[in-house]
Amino acid sequence: MRNPITSELIEKLAAQGCALANEPMSRHTTFKVGGPAELLVCPSGPRQAAAVVSLVNEARIPLTVIGGGSNLLVGDRGIPGITLSLGHDGAWKGEMRRCADGTVYADATVPKERFIDWCLDEGLEGADFMAGIPGCLGGGIVMNAGTFMGNFIDILTRIEYIDRKGASKSLEVRREMAHYRRMDMEEGAVITGAVFRLPESADIRSARARIRAILDDRGAKHPLQYPSAGSVFKNPDGHSSWKLIDEAGLKGYRIGGAMVSELHTNFIVNVDGASAGDVRALIEHVRDTVSRRFSIALHPEVRMTGEF
Ligand SMILES: Cc1cc2nc3c(=O)[nH]c(=O)nc-3n(C[C@H](O)[C@H](O)[C@H](O)COP(=O)(O)OP(=O)(O)OC[C@H]3O[C@@H](n4cnc5c(N)ncnc54)[C@H](O)[C@@H]3O)c2cc1C
Known part of the structure; x- marks a missing residue:
């Protein structure tokens, strides 16, 4: 049986920042679904994060890590054990700095949007x-x-992390570590942070204009008015998931409050108070329909965690 989370442990964890009992994960995921984190x-x-990992490891309680919650489907019954939030809505806002060799160090909790802006202000592009x-x-x-x-691998040179026992480590990044929507790590x-190498911009105004154009293009092609986790499935070799889903006639298909987006069929959107169960059932329905129709397996890009 699993060890209980004692009040003594809660006190020690709360001293590292804050600790919230039974916190609804719908508040911490872009899908806006998910039951409570215990x-x-x-x-x-970073020091406090290492202390949390070490305390949780000693107490032999399961640990789940979340960032901004934008690629996560958390089950309706929530996440048992300790959930470590390295998102931007916590107490650790994250910092960025130029290193002596011109590279950039940034904390893991820095939102991508803030990173891009900061890099542009530093005269760097490539993000x-x-x-x-x-x-x-x-x-x-x-x-x-x-x-x-x-992809991230194109600009990453070093990753700072905490191992499962709470020890801080540093890892030089090699290209072979990176895969399609996955990074091999211990x-x-x-x-907790990373070092990036970005080229100096010869024309920062054009770099800013390019980013504005990307955002406009994405705004027109993605259903950003609804909660989602972006593309649900990875693209199978030689195929586009959105095309397969579209050709399978699933555009607008709905289970409960979850719907296959009409604008971008690889997005599942929470249109009306969806549960995680609705979203998962729809993911399975799409996967099974595409498999039956085209004999092609779709694999989720969205990560599922917690109890459904
Ligand atoms: C509207 C929309 C558009 C999107 N477009 C894209 C896109 O174009 N390309 C793309 O690749 N993705 C896209 N995504 C998916 C998502 O935004 C990315 O995968 C994003 O990088 C996830 O970051 P996160 O901080 O939200 O991670 P989370 O969703 O919180 O976590 C993702 C995984 O990383 C782990 N994790 C998070 N932080 C840490 C940490 N510090 N240490 C260890 N493990 C950690 C979690 O355990 C989980 O397994 C989109 C999502 C949305 C909602």
């Missing part, structure tokens, strides 16, 4: 591919997030 802990910095991708840098690294314009690694 205890959500928001550390106030354009992040424009319009929600969430924080830590989640972006774990997912090797990106678009056809680039199991249980909690990313």
